Amino acid sequence: MEALALERKAEMNRELREKLLRLKKERNAIILAHYYQRDEIQEVADFRGDSFLLAQKAASTDAETIVFCGVHFMGESAKILAPNKTVLIPDERAGCPMADMVNVDGLRKLKAQHPNAKVVTYINSSAEIKAETDICCTSSNAVKVINSVDSDEIIWVPDKNLGHYVQQHTDKKLIIWEGYCNTHDMLTVKDVVEMRAKYPNAEFVVHPECRPEVVAMGDFVGSTTAILEYCKNSSSKEFIVGTEDGTGYQLRKDSPDKSFHFATKFLVCPNMKVNNLKKLVKCLETMQPQIYVPPAVADKARTSLERMLQVK
Numbered sequence: 519m520e521a522l523a524l525e526r527k528a529e530m531n532r533e534l535r536e537k538l539l540r541l542k543k544e545r546n547a548i549i550l551a552h553y554y555q556r557d558e559i560q561e562v563a564d565f566r567g568d569s570f571l572l573a574q575k576a577a578s579t580d581a582e583t584i585v586f587c588g589v590h591f592m593g594e595s596a597k598i599l600a601p602n603k604t605v606l607i608p609d610e611r612a613g614c615p616m617a618d619m620v621n622v623d624g625l626r627k628l629k630a631q632h633p634n635a636k637v638v639t640y641i642n643s644s645a646e647i648k649a650e651t652d653i654c655c656t657s658s659n660a661v662k663v664i665n666s667v668d669s670d671e672i673i674w675v676p677d678k679n680l681g682h683y684v685q686q687h688t689d690k691k692l693i694i695w696e697g698y699c700n701t702h703d704m705l706t707v708k709d710v711v712e713m714r715a716k717y718p719n720a721e722f723v724v725h726p727e728c729r730p731e732v733v734a735m736g737d738f739v740g741s742t743t744a745i746l747e748y749c750k751n752s753s754s755k756e757f758i759v760g761t762e763d764g765t766g767y768q769l770r771k772d773s774p775d776k777s778f779h780f781a782t783k784f785l786v787c788p789n790m791k792v793n794n795l796k797k798l799v800k801c802l803e804t805m806q807p808q809i810y811v812p813p814a815v816a817d818k819a820r821t822s823l824e825r826m827l828q829v830k
């Protein structure tokens with residue numbers, strides 16, 4: 519019975535993939551997928567990456583249509599950087615709770631309290647917040663971006679955990695907003711201690727969106743892309759992974775001979791998993807839902823994103 523159901527699903531996915539190929543050609547579309555997407559989406563993507571790589575790709579692609587398989591703020595960044603292109607997202611309910619933890623009024627109040635500070639915003643934020651920002655960053659380039667800013671005082675939004683990590687790598691004073699990623703913040707010291715006891719030969723690689731005390735336990739700390747690179751090049755054969763579960767797809771693809779254990783079963787972002795192959799095909803068929811950013815907001819937000827892309 520189970521075998522029959524699996525066979526049916528495989529057949530359905532085959533049909534969906536064929537339809538997707540046809541639609542992609544018709545719409546002159548490119549499919550960008552974040553590393554936290556379901557395997558069935560990463561498998562059909564033209565390009566997989568973290569927020570930074572995907573933003574770069576959106577800015578440089580020749581395709582007329584960008585299908586952004588990720589969460590809403592990522593689709594917004596693509597639209598801001600490629601305003602003349604149609605940007606689709608498979609399910610518009612794919613939001614980011616961390617991005618929603620900061621609002622424009624609150625940020626303006628903080629700016630008024632610190633008139634000499636520059637605002638550095640993690641790319642995991644809405645277009646409206648980016649429009650209030652001097653420069654954006656991702657977890658790959660946060661320290662570089664902060665150190666490039668012409669001010670000793672920085673308002674940092676919205677992730678307090680990444681802010682804490684960055685503060686340890688810069689002499690600048692960070693005024694840190696109290697947001698956090700519900701998924702990464704779930705990982706505790708106890709989880710890591712238990713996994714280490716279970717897999718004593720494994721290295722622990724961790725994303726800086728995790729709590730500071732968890733990050734402090736890492737054998738390696740870095741963005742999703744940095745974790746992928748590290749695991750690929752390390753001589754270790756076994757890893758405990760402290761970032762979102764979807765990363766397993768690329769980790770196993772890069773190093774099929776290595777073992778990856780996720781530090782807890784709770785490292786799954788439900789928002790990222792709202793998208794699936796069926797919705798991806800449907801959005802290309804109907805050309806909906808499309809990402810819209812009001813032009814006045816987009817123009818301001820673009821400056822903060824483009825400044826980030828220029829930091830070497």
Ligand code: SF4
Nearest residue numbers: 589614615699701787
């Ligand atoms: S993993 Fe965290 S930061 Fe990323 S989309 Fe999900 S909730 Fe937002």
